[in-house]
Amino acid sequence: MVxxxxxxxxxxxxxxxxxxxxxxxxxxxxxQRTLTREQSLTELAADYDMSxxxxxxxxxxLEGAGLITKHANGRARLVxxxxxxxxxxxxxxxxYEQIWRGRIERLDALLAED
Amino acid sequence: MVxxxxxxxxxxxxxxxxxxxxxxxxxxxxxQRTLTREQSLTELAADYDMSxxxxxxxxxxLEGAGLITKHANGRARLVxxxxxxxxxxxxxxxxYEQIWRGRIERLDALLAED
DNA sequence: TTAACGTATAACCAAATGGTTATACAAACA
DNA sequence: TGTTTGTATAACCATTTGGTTATACGTTAA
Numbered sequence: 659m660v661x662x663x664x665x666x667x668x669x670x671x672x673x674x675x676x677x678x679x680x681x682x683x684x685x686x687x688x689x690q691r692t693l694t695r696e697q698s699l700t701e702l703a704a705d706y707d708m709s710x711x712x713x714x715x716x717x718x719x720l721e722g723a724g725l726i727t728k729h730a731n732g733r734a735r736l737v738x739x740x741x742x743x744x745x746x747x748x749x750x751x752x753x754y755e756q757i758w759r760g761r762i763e764r765l766d767a768l769l770a771e772d
Numbered sequence: 773m774v775x776x777x778x779x780x781x782x783x784x785x786x787x788x789x790x791x792x793x794x795x796x797x798x799x800x801x802x803x804q805r806t807l808t809r810e811q812s813l814t815e816l817a818a819d820y821d822m823s824x825x826x827x828x829x830x831x832x833x834l835e836g837a838g839l840i841t842k843h844a845n846g847r848a849r850l851v852x853x854x855x856x857x858x859x860x861x862x863x864x865x866x867x868y869e870q871i872w873r874g875r876i877e878r879l880d881a882l883l884a885e886d
Numbered sequence: 887t888t889a890a891c892g893t894a895t896a897a898c899c900a901a902a903t904g905g906t907t908a909t910a911c912a913a914a915c916a
Numbered sequence: 917t918g919t920t921t922g923t924a925t926a927a928c929c930a931t932t933t934g935g936t937t938a939t940a941c942g943t944t945a946a
Contacts, residue, residue: 681791683784
């Protein structure tokens with residue numbers, strides 16, 4: 659078993675996988691549903707107009723991105739969203755906001771000269 | 773000329789396009805660079821190890837997602853990031869946070885019973 | 887008016903994506 | 917034990933993606 663240490667910084671590949679995982683409405687819906695309460699794969703699959711295998715693939719993509727985790731309960735696999743990863747994504751966007759604010763401040767400083 | 777009214781809610785397709793656009797390191801880099809200051813396509817293309825046409829495609833993807841805007845200046849096309857769209861994306865993630873908090877509150881309420 | 891520069895786009899290609907059906911395995915139950 | 921249920925995965929397919937080269941089109945400058 660590998661203990662995943664909470665890495666401070668995400669690599670480009672990790673960020674690629676996270677945003678890719680979020681770029682699909684079915685996968686975003688799975689995140690929403692499993693934020694509220696954990697759900698098994700069959701429970702999830704029942705509500706989408708596609709095969710179980712397709713839903714299984716979507717869940718795998720989310721798992722690979724660290725956006726959800728699965729744990730076994732008998733033969734069921736319970737899926738739950740991982741809010742800490744969602745917060746990390748928000749943190750990435752906050753960095754953009756900081757860059758933007760930095761630009762505004764430099765413009766302000768420029769106007770304030772003389 | 774079409775005046776784009778600031779639509780309150782993004783459609784699934786729009787969100788798909790936005791996250792897809794963010795799921796590539798080159799495109800994220802273009803956003804970062806053009807948040808600081810607007811840059812022409814050739815300026816942008818000079819720093820990547822790929823053809824001008826490839827960079828042009830990346831910029832088109834970002835433009836289609838509303839994450840950057842282009843305006844002409846002579847023969848140059850100046851690219852600048854669109855911070856308001858980035859904030860909207862953050863808003864989407866905030867919604868997930870709200871759902872998550874709602875769950876916690878319900879759990880707290882449950883524990884508070886008796 | 888030509889030549890050079892910046893941009894746009896077409897045609898092509900390999901690889902990835904998102905779906906399918908079919909099959910296998912593992913756990914629960916009659 | 918045998919059957920059903922839940923999950924995993926393989927093989928396949930059409931479409932999309934992300935790159936290429938080549939070419940065309942405006943705009944600037946000599």
